[in-house]
Amino acid sequence: MTALLFFVCSLVAIASAALVVSRKNPVHSVLFLIVCLLSVALLFLLLGAQFIAALQVIVYAGAIVVLFVFVLMLLNVKKETVTLHSSTVQKLGAVILVIVLLMEALFVAVMGVGWLSKEAWIAASGISFGTVQSIGRELFTRYLFQFEVASVLLLVAIVGAIAITKKR
Amino acid sequence: MPVGVSHYLAVSAVIFAVGVAGVLLRRNILVVLMSIELMLNAANLAFVTFSRASGAVGGQIVVLFVMTVAAAEVAVGLAIVLIAFRARETTDVDEMNVMKW
């Protein structure tokens, strides 16, 4: 059951990601982005990270994508006539590099990395993993300072965004 | 067939690669930004996977921060896109190359 769910979700995620990149109309891209993000959220759930899954839906699918949509509507861009980059070198290089990068990453994923093992996977599947409680405790004790910094970062981003777009 | 670390990582890798391809190849700056979101998401997936594998919550905390950064990045990034569009009436990355010698 879990395996089936995993395969379905991951296939949807990959497919929609590919569509995000390949659609000519950016509005379509945004819609497929939502699909992709939601399926990744499902994957999070499968991994037992409920809180992150919830955040994924709220922050990404909610806030960020809405932002994209707003901007798209604001700009009212017409469809691209040419989708791809103009330089041949860039195109060719990008394709080759992406393939190489993918190979490398898959190699890592499949062959594994030294410190990961099946045992670790099983042992860690406790009940408290990924709950709001466990993350909250960590976040407000050990990572409190980083948390505060993150909040400042957001504040700066808000101010910055306003300042940049302000019409003079 | 049990689903393991490798599977999740593989999915993460593929999504990441797709994101990279988007960043490198697309000309519409909005799509490029979306591709960046894809890459960040792929990274998040890998983090959660590692967190799950190691049993430590730290990985998920990082994801939280990544999301924060992503939100900030999109906010600022889209703001820049907005004024760039205002100035040059285009969202084409290729045409935004004045920042050079």
Next chain:
Amino acid sequence: MLEHAWLILALPLAGVAGNIFLGGRLGRRFVSALSCGVVGLSFVVSVACFLELLAMQPAQRHFERHIFTWFLSGSFKVEGTLLLDPLSVLMTLVVSGVAFLIHVYSTGYMAGDSGYRRYFTYLNLFTFSMLTLVLGGNFLVLYVGWEAVGLCSYLLIGFWFQKKPAADAGRKAFIVNRIGDFGFALGILLIFRTFGTLEFGEVFSGAERLFPSGSTLITGIALLLFAGATGKSAQIPLYTWLPDAMEGPTPVSALIHAATMVTAGVYMVARCSALFVLSPLALAVVAIVGLATAVYAASIGLVQNDLKRVLAYSTISQLGYMFLACGVGAFAVGIFHLMTHAFFKALLFLVAGAVIHALAGEQDITKMGGLRSKLPVSYWSFLIAALAIAGVFPFAGFFSKDEILWETLLRRGPLVWALGAVGALMTAFYMFRLLFLVFHGTARHEGHVHAPPFSIKLPLVCLAVLSAVGGLVGAPLLFGRHFVKEFLSPVFRHVNGHVAAGTHEAGAGHFVVSELSMAVVSVSIAVLGIVLAYRFYVISPDVPQRLKERFARLYSILFNKYYVDEIYDTLFVRPLVSFATALWRHVDALIIDGAVNGSAFLVETASKVSRRLQTGGVQNYALSIVVGAIAILAFWLLR
């Protein structure tokens, strides 16, 4: 009074300060009074010191005073030392005495000049420097005076700086002197390295103690010192500045370029006699250079037409005699001649100045003549001086010059003597040529002849008296005693041991006879010169013209001073200037700076090429980020 010997130096220095700070406000009368006064007082102090020294036992006539420590660095220690011994006191007397007279003379001569205060400031400064030179008790203090008189000479030659020849001559004098000083300075360094001190007493006693006669090191030192002396005292090959120095005011020529400064070289050689006697080679060089200069300069003097230049060449020639005396080991005689020369040559210049003054600046002797009746004081003074320099008994020059020739004959043989005698003949000839052309015959000039004021006449008379009788202090045949020699003997006591035997003290009797006969010979030579001049320029004035046409080439060589200035110019001056220019334009600007700018150009070119990578396209950058990511990952995997 010896305790207060520093006053001799302090007074002229106070004069300098007074002229600079007060002279402008208080006017000319103050300047004249102050300048003459301080030098006069300085002379009085010198006399007092001299008398006090004279009252002592001959062996104890030596007074040294360390005023302050000048340098102290490691083993290098130099004191500001004043030294009063017979030699320096004698020099002090001559310098301050002549300087005083010339100060007085200058108040008349320079009366109309706009640079009156500046002139007297320099003159006081010169007196101070020259006295420092003679009173200095070690080589470095001597060197201070040495360079400082050079500076004053520079300033006074170029006193009328608006005239380019004057400014050029001043610079030439300073630079040529610097070349000599280069040797002098190296000599001082070598002395310090050898003896570890620069105090005269320690160096000389050290030299006697540590080094055998003929030591290479001492020869080196002596020759280097002598190089300095050739510069200052205008000997071959560095004499060329002195004739040009005549661009300065005439009293300056009298004081600096005849009586005092140019004799500093002789003084220095005499002062270092302890070193020179240890080196026969160096002595020989001194003698040869002196002799050569004496004859050479006299030969040029025969045909020059500029009154002051004839006197300048005469000075060079006489200085040559002094060096000849030193070179044969008769240092006391050299100093004696220095003294008498100071009297009669200063007098000659002052008369020349009076004549030039009277004729409103005319210096060409072919345009003078017949001045005897118009300027009687000048005429008689000049006559006395000319007789003195020609060496006619009993005038001052006779005693000193005769003695030089006598010593030369005694120690270097007849050939050297004969050359010296030829020089003496020429001296007598050109001096009387001047006398006849300037004062006798018919007037060849136009305009009014200005009568000289009292301030000009007074020094002339004083010096005329000295030129007439000044030689008597060194007349053994008349008085049985040679006062100068006796007085100086403590300073030169080490000389006799080294220089070849055959001195006065050695054999009494028959030397007296032959010295007497030689004296007769040298007087006859002088008279011959005078007679020749009389025949050429009074009896049959067309003879010189005929000779000039007959020996046209010789004449032009002599008239153009053997073309030495031109030779130096082509050999040294021009090449130096063009070399310097080439160095600047080609080596500095082209090669060295070219290399610097070239490397800058390289960097610029490289950056022009490489900045093409900076496309401004954000995706190009992303591409390279990916390349980096792949590389890192690959490295990590393949590790």
Next chain:
Amino acid sequence: MTGEVMSQVPLITVVTFLPLLGAFLIALTNPGRVRFIRTVALVTALVDFAVCVPLLAGFDVSTPSVQFVEKHAWIDAIGSSYHVGIDGISLFLVILTSFLTVLSIGASWTSITHRVKGFMVSMLILETGMIGVFVSLDLLLFYIFWEAMLIPMYLIIGVWGGPQRIYAAVKFILYTLAGSLLMLVAILALFFIHHGNTGEYTFDLLKLYGTAIPGGVELWLFLAFFLSFAIKVPMFPFHTWLPDAHVEAPTAGSVLLAGILLKMGTYGFLRFCLPLFPRVSLQAVPAIAILAIIGIIYGALVALAQRDVKKLVAYSSVSHLGFVMLGLFALNTQGVEGGILQMVNHGISTGALFLIVGMLYDRRHSRMMEDFGGLWKRMPVFAGFFLIVTLSSIALPGLNGFAGEFLILVGAFMKNAVFAAAAAVGIILSAVYMLWMFQKVMFGEPRDGDGEEQSAAQKHGSVFFDIGARERWILVPIVVLIFWIGVWPGFFLSRMHASVDALLETVRNANAAPVESVEEAASRGLPTLTRQLMHGGEEDSEGASQGASQEVASAMEPDTQADEGGE
């Protein structure tokens, strides 16, 4: 009582940072208040100079150790501290700096009319940087001052300079930066070598003295420092930035450039190269001496070819600094003390020459000799000052130049007679070019300018009106110093003795001590250079003097032999 109070005041810090305070004050001022800005700058510089007086008065001549030391923790993590102090070597350079800054600000009073605020701020920051270089006893601190001081100088040349100012400023800063970056690398290398030897991370200079450095590495480190300092000095053939910078800089910039900045190079050799790398330094003596002599003669010859007064003075600096280098690398008391004295002398004399050229430029707006002539008649007071400065520059005995150059010659002569003789040629040449310049400018018939200068001419009767009270008061202290140093150099020398002797002792001991390091070097297969140094280096440098020196050896005093280099 006062002594106690004195010792509690951090004098060095005050001297160093007071100008910065003044600069800060000026920075807060309205740029339009020009008079106020100038006054503040001048007062700051004067007060700073006044603070140097207790420094001089309280200086203990008997000890070689560093005095007025202040040491505070700064960057603990890498063992760098705020460590400052002065000894006999740096004392006069610090005083000279504050002295010349006062004069430079005075000289800029009327000649700088635009952006006065920025200029004065730059001047004061420059002063802080320069003094900081001389008082730092921590390598990192030193390096920071060393670089920081470039920036205001760059601005002074580049903003207030002549027509070619940008070229000159860029050349100046790039050239010096190129050298100092190599020095930074060497400093780091030294830092790590010291850590390797002792396990302690420190930039403290006094602790780094005597660090045992492997032979081959020592050479490279020495070369890195050498290049940096040689460019600054500047030694032949690294001198070409100097004429450009000098000619283009405003008067005050030239004065400080010649007076102080060049001394940093020679000071660096003395403070860093010699004690940090004593063995290679000794080995490098012949090479450096030859470069120095080439510099002396070359600089003088090129100066001879100049028509531009300022350029002539600039090239004469190359010549004079050659003397300093020769003295320092004679490695005996006379040479080093003469070298230090000559640094001060050159600062005074050449600084004064630039001030004088600046005064001429203010009047005629030209630096070409042919535009002048006969000035003695128009400006007699100025002529007197100019004459004294000229004479000081050509080392007339009794003036300061002689005291320094003669000591240098003594030192060099003890080391090698031929070197000294070659260097002495420079003294002849200096007379040639300086007097030529003097004659061109001051002698002859007066010549007046035309065009724009005529308005000034009508006001004063001539373009060349004589110097006024301000200019006189700038030149008077210089002349006083010229005579003071010339007549009584002992005052200055006595304050150097202890430090110089200690320094030479360091070099001597380092070269005498470790015999086994030769074997070490040999076993590591290092270049023969090191071995030559140990056994045959001295013979090489002595070889040239031959003849005279062999005889000399027999008659030489024992201590002069010790001066020969201590082997």
